[in-house]
Amino acid sequence: xxxxxxxxxxVVVPALVAGLLCAKPAQAHKVTIxxxxxxxxxxxxxxxxxxxxxxxxxxxxxxxxxxxxxxGKTDAxxxxxxxxxxxxxxxxxxxxxxxxxAVWHLGxxxxxxxxxxxxxxxxxxxxxxxxxxxxxxxxxxxxxLTESQVTRIVSDQLHKEIEPLKKMLARSMQPSPSLQDILGxxxxxxxxxxxxxxxQSRRRSTKGRDDR
Amino acid sequence: MHISEGxxxxxxxxxxxxxxxxxxxxxxxxxxxxxxxxxxxxxxxxFVASLIxxxxxxxxxxxxxxxxVGLLLGWAAFPAILVALILQAFLFQYGGITVxxxxxxxxxxxxxxxxxxxxxxxxxxxRLAAAGAFACGFGCVFLxxxxxxxxxxxxxxxxxxxxxxxxxxxxxxMIVEGLITMFCVAFIKKVRPEMLPGFPQRAISxxxxxDNEPQRCESLR
Numbered sequence: 141x142x143x144x145x146x147x148x149x150x151v152v153v154p155a156l157v158a159g160l161l162c163a164k165p166a167q168a169h170k171v172t173i174x175x176x177x178x179x180x181x182x183x184x185x186x187x188x189x190x191x192x193x194x195x196x197x198x199x200x201x202x203x204x205x206x207x208x209x210x211x212g213k214t215d216a217x218x219x220x221x222x223x224x225x226x227x228x229x230x231x232x233x234x235x236x237x238x239x240x241x242a243v244w245h246l247g248x249x250x251x252x253x254x255x256x257x258x259x260x261x262x263x264x265x266x267x268x269x270x271x272x273x274x275x276x277x278x279x280x281x282x283x284x285l286t287e288s289q290v291t292r293i294v295s296d297q298l299h300k301e302i303e304p305l306k307k308m309l310a311r312s313m314q315p316s317p318s319l320q321d322i323l324g325x326x327x328x329x330x331x332x333x334x335x336x337x338x339x340q341s342r343r344r345s346t347k348g349r350d351d352r
Numbered sequence: 353m354h355i356s357e358g359x360x361x362x363x364x365x366x367x368x369x370x371x372x373x374x375x376x377x378x379x380x381x382x383x384x385x386x387x388x389x390x391x392x393x394x395x396x397x398x399f400v401a402s403l404i405x406x407x408x409x410x411x412x413x414x415x416x417x418x419x420x421v422g423l424l425l426g427w428a429a430f431p432a433i434l435v436a437l438i439l440q441a442f443l444f445q446y447g448g449i450t451v452x453x454x455x456x457x458x459x460x461x462x463x464x465x466x467x468x469x470x471x472x473x474x475x476x477x478x479r480l481a482a483a484g485a486f487a488c489g490f491g492c493v494f495l496x497x498x499x500x501x502x503x504x505x506x507x508x509x510x511x512x513x514x515x516x517x518x519x520x521x522x523x524x525x526m527i528v529e530g531l532i533t534m535f536c537v538a539f540i541k542k543v544r545p546e547m548l549p550g551f552p553q554r555a556i557s558x559x560x561x562x563d564n565e566p567q568r569c570e571s572l573r
Contacts, residue, residue, distance in 0.1 A: 144543050170446055171356070189444075238504055238518050239355040317403060317444045325439040326396045332435060333392030340385040 173199070173234040174310035175244045177251050178299050180227065184244070185310040186218045186234045189317075193218030197236040204229040227251035353416060353496055353522070354402070354440075354455055357448030361507040368503065369453030372434065375460060379430030390547060394421045395432035398459075399439055402446060406524055413525055418496065419489030419533040422463025423470065424540075426549060429463040430456070454503055462495030471550045474537065481541060482534050489533030493526040494519075 170189035175182055182201075186194035197214045201222060209230075214220045224230070230246040285293075360368075383391060401417040422429045434456045440446040447455045466488045473484030501515035508514065540547050 170444070237521075238514050239353075239359060239500060241356045241359050243358065321443040322400060322403070325399050325436075325443050328439055329392050329396045329399065329435060333388050336383075336385065337388050340388070 171197075171234055171236045171240045171242045172313060173232060173242045173244045174313060175232050175246055176306045176310075177224070177246065178303065180224045180251065182222055182224050182230070182232075182246065183303075183306075184214075184220045184232055184234075185307065186214050186220070186236065186242070187310070188236070194234065194236045197234055200233045200235065202231040202233060204231070206231075224251070353413070353458060353493075353500060354437075354447035355451050355458070355500065355503065357451055359507065360451060360454060360503055364503050364506050365450055365454060368451075368455075368457050371461070372430070372453040372456035375427070375430040375457070375464070376434055379427045379432075379460075382427035383431065384428070387547075391425060391428055391432050394424060395436045397421070398433055399436040402440060402444075406528060413521060415532070416459060416493055416496065416525065416529060417532070418459045418463040419466060419485075419492040419529050420536050422460075422465075422467045422492055423474075423485065423488050423533065423537065424547060424549065425463070426467045426471075427464055429467070430460045433460040433463065458496050458499045458503070461499065462492045465495060466492045467549065474541070474548050474550050475545075475552060478538070478541070482538055485537035486530040486534040488530075490526045490530035492533075493522055493529045497522040497526075 171186065171194060172189070173184055173186045175184040177183075184199060186197050186199065188194060193216070194214050195216050195218065197218075198211065199214060199220045200211050201209045203209055209225060210222055212220050212222060214234075228248045232244045232246060234242045234244075236242075398417050398421050401415040404415045406413055406415065418429070418433065421432060425432055434452075437447060437452060437455055437459070441448055441452060469491065470484040470488040474481045497518050498515075501518045504514050504518070537548065545551055
């Protein structure tokens with residue numbers, strides 16, 4: 141009997157606790173959606189807490205009145221993209237199973253001041269050789285790139301560099317519950333137990349004194 | 353089994369909060385302060401249980417452990433589960449604050465119901481106790497899924513699709529929970545049977561006297 145209790149206290153309970161702490165945290169029951177804009181294309185990334193992507197999740201794009209503008213499904217990477225019908229406020233709602241929902245608000249400020257209708261494509265012009273004042277080419281003399289062309293080329297390159305960064309950011313948001321959170325929660329519970337036991341013992345000792 | 357924020361309609365949220373409040377009031381009265389550490393340990397177990405996931409095919413869901421909590425605590429399951437859910441909402445962002453009442457009802461009400469339904473079986477015979485414990489774990493998750501489906505149905509007004517999906521998706525959890533509850537109860541019955549409800553009262557004082565001795569009371573065999 142005592143041996144069994146010793147096993148329970150010193151083997152089973154620590155094993156369970158260690159097993160719990162090593163167990164991969166559940167990816168269920170907290171879904172998040174993250175959206176970013178490039179030009180007028182909106183990219184969304186949906187994932188469960190942790191790092192598992194939501195596949196085939198329903199994404200609904202609503203305007204600020206709550207009317208659904210368009211709908212779609214996330215792909216195998218959890219991505220869903222759409223062309224924004226206007227640059228303004230959107231509510232992007234992810235439905236990932238019954239009881240699981242997440243919202244991302246896009247505002248007009250998230251849309252850059254780019255030209256409407258421009259995708260991340262390189263402009264039609266063929267790439268210029270670096271402007272060299274001394275060479276004369278057989279092509280008609282160029283005036284160099286115009287300001288809007290430079291803007292477009294630079295922003296296209298920036299898009300290429302920043303898109304993987306934004307994806308990384310989406311992945312790092314809402315990481316799975318950390319050990320600190322778990323221990324903190326258990327600590328709160330044990331604290332409440334301690335307070336309750338203390339209050340109860342005070343109540344008992346005063347009751348005992350009154351009875352005498 | 354947690355419902356996220358912003359899904360349920362206001363009437364469902366308010367009635368859920370009301371039922372949770374009433375249940376917690378009853379539960380606080382029912383807490384046996386001599387065994388408050390048991391309440392705390394079970395609340396912690398429930399708190400951590402949601403992190404243990406069960407991957408069945410495409411979907412993934414988590415353990416509940418409200419079968420064990422309900423069976424051992426009875427009405428005290430309400431405050432234990434409420435505290436654990438509050439901490440989960442703040443620390444893990446599982447569920448939410450407005451939907452706290454409904455989530456508490458989803459998990460604690462089946463715990464109380466199954467406690468009273470299966471309490472009589474625990475001390476009849478070991479086989480009946482195991483069957484009762486399995487049924488308790490299974491039934492708790494089943495009722496939880498039912499209440500969750502009902503709250504979603506009352507909000508969205510779409511009937512069988514939602515509830516069918518929920519019940520089917522949680523069937524593996526029901527079985528796993530039943531097994532876990534069964535093993536827990538079997539072990540506790542061997543090691544510390546006085547923790548289980550319905551323990552024959554006349555034997556308690558004898559157990560407390562002989563706590564450190566290897567002998568067991570004849571009445572328990």
